[in-house]
Amino acid sequence: MDLFSSTEACFEIVAQLGIYFEQAADKNELIMENQMIFVRVATLNDAKYAAEIAKETEESAIARGSGISKRSPESLVTKMREGKAVIAVTGIGEWVGFSYFEVWEGGAYVSNSGLIVAPKFRNAGVAKAIKERVFRISRRMYPEAKVFSITSGAAIMKLNSRLGFEPVSFAEITQDNSFWEGCKSCVNYDILENKKRCNCLCTAMLFDPQKEKAELAAEKRATEELIMVLDCVAYPRHSLVPDAMGTNALCTALTDIKWFNEYVFPIEGNLPNPVKMKVSGGLYNFTVEISYDHSYTAKEILNVIKNHTWCKFTVRKEAFKLPLTDDGVYKDCFVSNNY
Numbered sequence: 001m002d003l004f005s006s007t008e009a010c011f012e013i014v015a016q017l018g019i020y021f022e023q024a025a026d027k028n029e030l031i032m033e034n035q036m037i038f039v040r041v042a043t044l045n046d047a048k049y050a051a052e053i054a055k056e057t058e059e060s061a062i063a064r065g066s067g068i069s070k071r072s073p074e075s076l077v078t079k080m081r082e083g084k085a086v087i088a089v090t091g092i093g094e095w096v097g098f099s100y101f102e103v104w105e106g107g108a109y110v111s112n113s114g115l116i117v118a119p120k121f122r123n124a125g126v127a128k129a130i131k132e133r134v135f136r137i138s139r140r141m142y143p144e145a146k147v148f149s150i151t152s153g154a155a156i157m158k159l160n161s162r163l164g165f166e167p168v169s170f171a172e173i174t175q176d177n178s179f180w181e182g183c184k185s186c187v188n189y190d191i192l193e194n195k196k197r198c199n200c201l202c203t204a205m206l207f208d209p210q211k212e213k214a215e216l217a218a219e220k221r222a223t224e225e226l227i228m229v230l231d232c233v234a235y236p237r238h239s240l241v242p243d244a245m246g247t248n249a250l251c252t253a254l255t256d257i258k259w260f261n262e263y264v265f266p267i268e269g270n271l272p273n274p275v276k277m278k279v280s281g282g283l284y285n286f287t288v289e290i291s292y293d294h295s296y297t298a299k300e301i302l303n304v305i306k307n308h309t310w311c312k313f314t315v316r317k318e319a320f321k322l323p324l325t326d327d328g329v330y331k332d333c334f335v336s337n338n339y
Contacts, residue, residue, distance in 0.1 A: 035090045037121070039129045041137065042085035042098070049087065049095040050076040057116045070185040071114055076100070086134040088117075088126055097126045099134045103142065104174040110138045110145040111179065115156060131159045139209070147207040148173040157203060164212060165205035170197055173204050228298060230288040232256070232311040253283045256309040260288050263308065267295055275301055288313070 050073035058070055079085040079100040088096035097117040101110050112134050117126045138147050149160055150173070157167075180197060183189050192200040234253030247255075257279050265275040274295035281287045292301060305313065 035092075035094075037088055037090055037096050037126065039086065039088045039097075039126075039133050041083060041133075042080040042087040042100075043083075044077070044081050046080050046085075046087050046089075047077045049089075049098070050074075050080070052095055053098045053116060056118060057114065060116060060119075076114075086130050086137065088121075088130055096121045097130050099130045101134055101138045101147075102179075103145070104176045104179055107142050107145050109174040109176075110142050110147045111174070112138060112147060112149045127155065128159055131156075132163065135163050135207075144209060146173075146209065148204060150202040150204045152202045157205065160205045160207075163207065165207045168204050168206040170199055170204050172206055225291050225293060226298070228290050228292075228301075229316040230290065230305070230313040231316060232286050232288060232309075232313045234284045234286075234311050237310050249284060252310045253286070256311045257283075257286060259308055263304075265296060265301075265304065 053076055054071050054073045076085070076098070079102075080087075084102065085098065085100040087098050090096060095118060097115075099112065099115040101112050103110055112131070115127060115131060115134075117130070135147065138145070147165070148168075149156065149165060150170075151157060151160075180192075183192055186192075188201050234249045234256065236249045237247040237252045260277045260279045263277070264273055267274050275290060275292040278289045278291075279286055280289070290301065292298075302315070
């Protein structure tokens with residue numbers, strides 16, 4: 001039987017194609033009006049598009065009434081040759097969009113520039129795909145560089161923000177004269193010069209990898225489990241009333257051990273207990289292993305223990321994974337006498 005004589009078979013083929021298209025979109029391939037759009041690193045074979053890209057870049061700036069430095073076809077071809085450009089094309093070879101990056105101050109800075117999409121392909125997610133691709137390449141090739149972008153377009157600012165860029169002053173991006181020379185062809189260059197490069201009509205946005213590392217480290221610290229160990233010694237509890245009997249060391253030890261095993265540190269909502277205390281060892285001399293997250297500081301935990309128990313405890317220095325620096329009170333170890 002002919003495969004296409006079956007309606008069910010046809011539907012199955014269409015479904016499989018739909019799955020393929022969805023998967024393709026995740027691989028920098030877009031579908032628009034039944035056309036496949038490929039977002040990839042540009043090569044010298046794409047030099048044929050350079051004149052059209054340069055022309056559309058200039059016309060687009062004029063139409064928007066915004067300032068943008070002109071790019072010659074030759075400069076775009078250079079970026080393609082160096083592997084510093086990203087281009088989007090259809091399956092039949094029609095140019096769709098383009099962007100490139102440049103390196104400044106020996107790799108200290110990388111600029112993401114020249115993002116342009118052909119008019120008929122706008123508002124289809126092409127700019128987002130190109131922007132993400134050129135940013136990823138910049139980060140992969142120059143992981144320690146600060147990545148910046150200057151633009152007067154709200155849409156580009158929005159894309160930058162999603163990638164982790166933040167608005168900064170012009171003083172925080174490259175001061176390489178070669179970069180600012182490129183602004184001479186912009187209609188707003190006089191404004192830039194009059195303000196001595198402090199600001200202009202464009203907004204500078206910066207992605208700082210060091211800040212990202214610090215944020216990731218802080219996030220990791222906020223979720224990781226910390227450990228400290230207390231060596232405890234039970235002592236009798238003396239009565240505060242004259243001539244009254246106190247509590248012997250055995251009873252004090254049992255009371256403290258019960259508290260360590262049962263106490264729950266308060267926490268908002270239905271979150272799990274942020275502090276877990278496990279007792280081991282004997283009665284008069286026992287050890288408490290405490291695991292905790294950043295819901296409580298070590299100082300807060302020790303103060304709670306101090307206010308609820310009567311044993312003398314010492315924090316093992318080698319078991320303390322987080323330095324105690326609060327107010328300089330807790331140094332290498334801490335000893336509490338609660339009587």
